[in-house]
Amino acid sequence: MTGSAAVSGGAHHSLPRGAATIAYRHTPAARPGDGRPGVMFLSGFMSDMTGTKAVALEEWAVGQGLAYTRFDYQGHGASSGRFADGTIGLWADDALAVLDAVTSGPQILVGSSMGGWMMLLTALRRPERVAGLLGIAPAPDFTDDLMWDLFDEDIRRAIREEGVWLRPSEYGPEPQPITRALIEDGRDHLLLRGPIGVTVPVRVLHGMCDPDVPWQRSLTLAERLATDDVRLTFVKDGDHRLSRPQDIALLCRTVADLVAELAGRTAA
DSSP states (O other), X not given: OOOOOBOOOOOOEXXXXXXXXXXXXXXXOSSTTSSOOEEEEEOOTTOXXXXXXXXXXXXXXXXTTOOEXXXXXXXSTTSSSOGGGOOHHXXXXXXXXXXXXXXXXXXXXXXXXXXXXXXXXXXXXXXXXXXXXXXXXXXXXXXXXXXXXXXXXXXXXXXXXXXXXXXXXXXXXXXXXXXXXXXXXXXXXXXXXXXXXXXXXXXXXXXXXXXXXXXXXXXXXXXXXXXXXXXXXXXXXXXXXXXXXXHHHHHHHHHHHHXXXXXXXXXX
């Protein structure tokens, strides 16, 4: 559930959240009030706002005059805290805090991997602020379905008794600390077990060679969503990251189409 490779992220601002600080970058719209929604990027597990997709989408959005926001959850990137202290609920609260305090007006939430879970939770909590969703290999419920259910008994025992298991990562030298708190808290936020009351347009991009989040899970997500306005795009040779130039181009085209569709509805 990791995000894409890091690139230069530039200067950032800090949003106080209790004793924590959330790092973010925000570019306001060139023409506020033109009827077009802003774009907010939500990164993946152990990824941050300097990922290839987050930065490339910013460059495109700013070039289009759209408001754009990207940020780091606690324990990620430039935000405060330790990754091992994070949970799904904590990171979802971070996303909500950024939406509330940094952005204004309707937003398209773009969630990559774990960010796809975050965008759904955010949309359910702030339906009046979310105009549309775009998931990139979205991974709701991954702590149970793609971690706990697939772990052998030795790993489960280590998590239960020691509170943490260090999983080797294919995306970097640092292992991923999988904590008991992460697993247990994740169960309070599961979505795919029943209907998901999201009524805005949803777009999904998913690589069919994704080794981390099977593409079939996006079909399940589409079935669970309340909205009928769902479009899935599968990239046959795409991996989990979808960070190649052609993948970035597809991402930007998909956001552009969604922006135009939503702006058209506002104008009508």
